[in-house]
Amino acid sequence: METEKLYYQDPFMGEFTATVLACEAGKTGFQVVLDRTAFYPEGGGQPADHGTLGGSNVTDVHEKDGVIFHTCDQAVEIGETVTGRIDWARRFDHMQQHSGEHIISGILCADYHCDNVGFHLGADTVTIDYNADISWDQALDAQRKANEVIWADQATEIAYPSPQELATLDYRSKKELTGKVRIVTFPEADCCACCGTHVLRAGQVGIIKVLSCQKFREGVRLEILCGKRALDYLCRTYDQARAIGQQLSVKPQDTLAAVERLEAELSAAKVRMAQLEEAVFESMARDNEGRGDVVLFQPPMKGDSVRKLADAVAKRCGGLAAVFAGEDGQYAYALVRADGTDIAPLVKDLNKALNGRGGGRGGFAQGSVQTDRAAIEVFFSK
Numbered sequence: 001m002e003t004e005k006l007y008y009q010d011p012f013m014g015e016f017t018a019t020v021l022a023c024e025a026g027k028t029g030f031q032v033v034l035d036r037t038a039f040y041p042e043g044g045g046q047p048a049d050h051g052t053l054g055g056s057n058v059t060d061v062h063e064k065d066g067v068i069f070h071t072c073d074q075a076v077e078i079g080e081t082v083t084g085r086i087d088w089a090r091r092f093d094h095m096q097q098h099s100g101e102h103i104i105s106g107i108l109c110a111d112y113h114c115d116n117v118g119f120h121l122g123a124d125t126v127t128i129d130y131n132a133d134i135s136w137d138q139a140l141d142a143q144r145k146a147n148e149v150i151w152a153d154q155a156t157e158i159a160y161p162s163p164q165e166l167a168t169l170d171y172r173s174k175k176e177l178t179g180k181v182r183i184v185t186f187p188e189a190d191c192c193a194c195c196g197t198h199v200l201r202a203g204q205v206g207i208i209k210v211l212s213c214q215k216f217r218e219g220v221r222l223e224i225l226c227g228k229r230a231l232d233y234l235c236r237t238y239d240q241a242r243a244i245g246q247q248l249s250v251k252p253q254d255t256l257a258a259v260e261r262l263e264a265e266l267s268a269a270k271v272r273m274a275q276l277e278e279a280v281f282e283s284m285a286r287d288n289e290g291r292g293d294v295v296l297f298q299p300p301m302k303g304d305s306v307r308k309l310a311d312a313v314a315k316r317c318g319g320l321a322a323v324f325a326g327e328d329g330q331y332a333y334a335l336v337r338a339d340g341t342d343i344a345p346l347v348k349d350l351n352k353a354l355n356g357r358g359g360g361r362g363g364f365a366q367g368s369v370q371t372d373r374a375a376i377e378v379f380f381s382k
């Protein structure tokens, strides 16, 4: 016997009573069948409801041949009347995401003559795939239209048209449908075959926000959030902008300009630092004029700077310039021989003796060692 589907009679029913028809132990829990239920089974991209049935937790719900199976963590007595309570926050969230998805899909599919070829309602993200190239600006235009439909707050229409009526109806559908077809209409936005639960009025979706629109297969994947999820997301994002604004002494909506100023200052500082570094390296190189082999220790520096200093010193010292930048335990090194003779045998010995890695060819090598300054000095004193 098919289960009576209370969620279709009243999608806002959060509590109901029913008679237990069957209860069988299964792999994931007890599979409970009722004469009627308000628990929505997974289907049409909408996840299953959770909640309680009597004293038992309902962790999954699925439908097979019209019969709805509730996965429960405890057994319930066959023949008993039980009260079912839907985890309403979860269900209402699913309805906001699902109805919002219909509204924006209806708008996009009409505007760009495409199909919705995928829908994923996840715990955190909601994605929709379309088989058309849709730009970010076009997605934002659809977002604006979808929100206008939401605020116009028209009633959702659910109908079961006859095959004759269906033949004349222009509706979206992922596949060829057989049997009784359920058509969900959001006036001015969408008409679509769907088995999910929906809000009663468009206004209950609250808000729709497009987060991203990226190339995916033959079209794009849109990431959206609706209702409370959208508000929560925008609040978290606002909190970030507000904190950044406080750091930079600007309003939350002016952080981009402030960050751009900061980036420009940083770039200018980097250029100035490179100039000063070059001058310092040149001065250090002059200090080592004609000294032959030279080993220099420096505080931690970028690999590029280590190499530049070794280059500058090698041009003046007339032998090997070895620069170690870092502190005991970890040094980055650069070795340069001005005459360009092969440095590979030296690097091999150095890495072996000083727990190092790295290499080079010709007169140049770069790498790092995990040792202390004393060990490095002993190595070069031999």
Ligand SMILES: [Zn+2]
Pocket: 044, 098, 102, 193, 194, 195, 196
């Ligand atoms: Zn749907």
